[in-house]
Amino acid sequence: MSAPEQHPAISRIRAALQNVSFTSGTTAVSEEALNLFYRANATDTQANVLNLAKATPEQLHGLISACDAAPFGRGNQTVMDDTYRKALKLELAQFAMPFELSQTGILTKIQNDLVDPSVAIRRGIRAEPYKLNIYDKGSFFKAHKDTPRDTSMFGSLVIIFPTEHEGGNLLLTEGDEQWDFDAPTLLQQATAPSVAWVAFYSTVVHEVLPVISGARVTLTYNLYFKSVDNSSETACSPNSKFVAIQDSLRELVDEYEDGH
Template sequence: MKPVVEVLQRHATPSPFSRGEETVMDPTYRHGTEFKADELTFSLQEDMKFKYEKFVRHVQDELQTSMFIGKIVSLKLYKLAVYGEGGHFDWHRDSTHSDAHHGMVLIALNTKWEGGELMLRHQGIETIVNIHPKKSGDEIRPVVVAFSTDTEHKVMPVTKGTRLVLQYDVKVVEQSPAADGMHSPSYIPLKRAVHRHQHIAVSHINIYPNLDQKLVQAVVDKIRELHKKGTFVVAFPLTHLYRKASIKKEYLKGTDLALFDALKNHFNVALHPVLIRAIEDRNVWGY
């Protein structure tokens, strides 16, 4: 379905952003409008409503298979971002909305636009993602982009048309997999990991970065070497950023979780918060 862009443009409100502890408006840094989730309703017939709900469940399953192995996640619509010609958003990290908020999903709607590329950056490595819906025969298929909340991202200037993107919060649900009706009691994280490897190998899913088991073993070997030399306390930063209340094993993501699981089989492992003050351009972030 094609959204009526003109109507959305008339009613959308300018998008602010956080700068330190302030919420500010600065069109040189972010130029766009938006609708929060409570300002939106979906007028869908029963068959389309069922398809939409099925689609959301499918995305949740993919996230549990590719990003949050061994966890149950929920997807909640946060807002609709509207970027017309000249719209853009410089490098930023989105604010987290709860301790369980660990990821976000972006889905572009079926409109025509040029420019407005989505750029992602983590640990200094950048990548560009094409989020235009893809045509498959007579069907239009959305591109689902998912990443952790601590990933920096940027929207390049839109040069033509209007870019409409649904933004969802990905939350880790605090319950055992067996208690969820979507999974059987035989649910085992290791089986999920094996399924993930097989699924990604045959599906159109791009995962970045991928985990190298040799690097994990190298970390284990290095710690053992330090222990032999008399260094008994070894500390290093996690790959991702977390809220203080979220520095728990059940909330670890990606390589952080893999390292924790690998190290706990050999050492006494503990997690501790560390305050890092980072200054980038006009933004000041404290973690």
């Protein structure tokens, strides 16, 4: 039997006990869910369409042509500064997709991973779509924190669509810890049409590294706590940290009993 301090289950328990400020993954979706309908401008009555799982460079160029430069929040102001952020955006009124976040299981994962389990029973979360962003070759967003839109907003969710691109990794930093979310690699490894996603607290510093080639297309959601309703508590799935600790402890106990 392995020495307890060297057992892999101990490492998993230690990892689960750390305060994690983000959660991420990939989720399979239907190819139809990746259809993007957009208008070339606010007055255009004709909708263009492309599928983000198999968009050609020409189709992506058409999408890019329909976009405006993306500003960002600095204090209480919204500013444009392409030395700090070089990216494009479509407002919600300019596009539509059959992609349904509520049917992906992503919100359940966020609820279980980011919301304190003692609060999760009484307080659910909701996501509001914010903007579609496009980062083409050379685009980036330097390190920053998201500006909360409301006192109930606690974080952000970024959906990265499977358009062909290299670079554009999302770096997440909190304290001395840094994580590199490499969506292009994850999407290339997927065996079915999928989206990559990452959700994080508003306190997390994050940056989009420069896109080397292709176009990184993302849909951002603002994450909010629902109002607390103590009169109608509903059960939620077991917290993933609790499950990891429980399974690891069970493994240690089973090995101890087998060895004694």
